[in-house]
Amino acid sequence: MDIKQLIGETTDYDKKVALEIKKPKSWCKSISAFANCYGGKLVFGVANDDALVGLSDAEGDAEKISEIIKTHLNPIPEFELSFEKDKDKTFVIVEVMKGQQTPYYYEGDGQLIAFMRIGNESVPATPSQLRELVLRGSGESYDSLKSRYDFSNMSFTKLKSVYKQRTGNAFEDTDYESFGLIDEKGNLTNAGALLADESPVRHSRLFCTRWNGLTKASGIVDALDDKEYTGSLVTLLQAGTDFVRNNSKKAWRKVGDGRIEMPDYPDRAVLEGVVNALIHRNYIEIGSEVHIDMFDDRIEIYSPGGMVSGISLEGKDLLKIPSKRRNPILADIFSRLKYMERRGSGFKKILADYEGQVEFDESKMPVFDADNDDFTLTLYNLNYGHDYVMNVNDTRNGTQGGTQGGTQDGTQDKLQKQIFDMIEENPQISTSEIAAKLGVGVRTVKRRIKQMTNIVYVGSGYSGHWEIKGD
Secondary structure (H helix, E strand, O other): OOHHHHHOOOOOEEEEOOOOOOOOHHHHHHHHHHHHOOOEEEEEOEOOOOOEOOOOOHHHHHHHHHHHHHHHEEOOOOEEEEEEEEOOEEEEEEEEOOOOOOOOEEEEOOEEEEEEEEOOEEEEOOHHHHHHHHHHHHOOOHHHOEOOOOHHHOOOHHHHHHHHHHHOOOOOOOHHHHHOOEOOOOOEEHHHHHHOOOOOOOOOOEEEEEEOOOOOOOOOOOEEEEEEEOOOHHHHHHHHHHHHHHEEEEEEEEEOOEEEEEEOOOHHHHHHHHHHHHHOOOOOOOOOOEEEEEOOOEEEEEEEOOOOOOOOOOOOOHHHOOOOOOOHHHHHHHHHOOOOOOOOOHHHHHHHHHHOOOOOOHHHOOEEEEOOOEEEEEEEOOOOOOOOEEEEEEOOOOOOOOEOOOOHHHHHHHHHHHHHHHHHHOOOOOHHHHHHHHOOOHHHHHHHHHHOOOEEEEOOHHHOEEEEOOO
């Protein structure tokens, strides 16, 4: 038996070789984190190297575990204790359910701390995470709360015109409440503030940059186009998709008596990516905005706040991930505007849109990257590395025509070779150090390393190191 067999299907778990009665925080923080996130299991009797050690007095330890949880967790989360055996070894498994009364605090030593799961660690919640936990525990969402702005000072011309254009229906005065722009008392909600023509929510902005080359520091001229947009979320959506369109090209290839048009980026995939970034971002996170960064070979759409479920997307089947909405009122409004579906299928549409393009291959598959704090969608340029005839839609120079050259594979190989050389020279080097030296993002480095099957990371955190297979 191994630890995977011991814990079953659970993807999030922690382990302790023994019960530490005098240091309850060392393991109670995992109980807090599981309850605040999406559940998990804590296994007692397993060493750090996953060796199955067992407990000498499993039944006695189980009683103490239950007592300590009830003493040090506030409120007390829902949990179940069970025993597992492997030959003559006995283990105690604490299964913690996803909590509904968040935040769940560890209370002890004069401290009151709510923990969250980040990767395989339990860490104190940040102020914005704590605010989000409080909202979740109260059964409310940010977009449903009363804002600090006066409804009478707001106008919604853009929202009304787009609603009429896309649905054929006129926006009535009763729709302000039915849409969730105001509450039953006539107070402007946060959703209303975000959709007002001159949105007063200062951190609801969109930054768009067309970088020169493959990184943010590729040449003398770093940015070929750079825009900052403010206003209604509808305005931000239209501005973002227009920016991508104006900085993209459309290739075509002769087929028989006609021709096939081949865009750099499928329109539907771009729309879904920008919609998801604006609608599902964490608006409690102040000081961070949605970014669209365009490079020669890709677009990166960044949104503050990870998956609503708090899960990592690594190793997950993207077609089977259930839809969860951080801002249900905003999602409902954009559904009414026919920008998205109520049931939530953004991942599926993006993947399907790419797979339906004639120039698609597996190397151009969109990449979804998420953790607790941010979400990044990478859309690859389908025409990059091909010499098709191009129709250039470029508002920077007003030209039509031209060709796009270069090879994506060659560029990727060069970047991976540089990463390989750095790791070979210094096995303790961090991904952030590699990114800084190459002038690329940390996520780009991590993505490239994932593609390099001859490199593995041994250990965890700063104590770990890289190993090159075959050395």
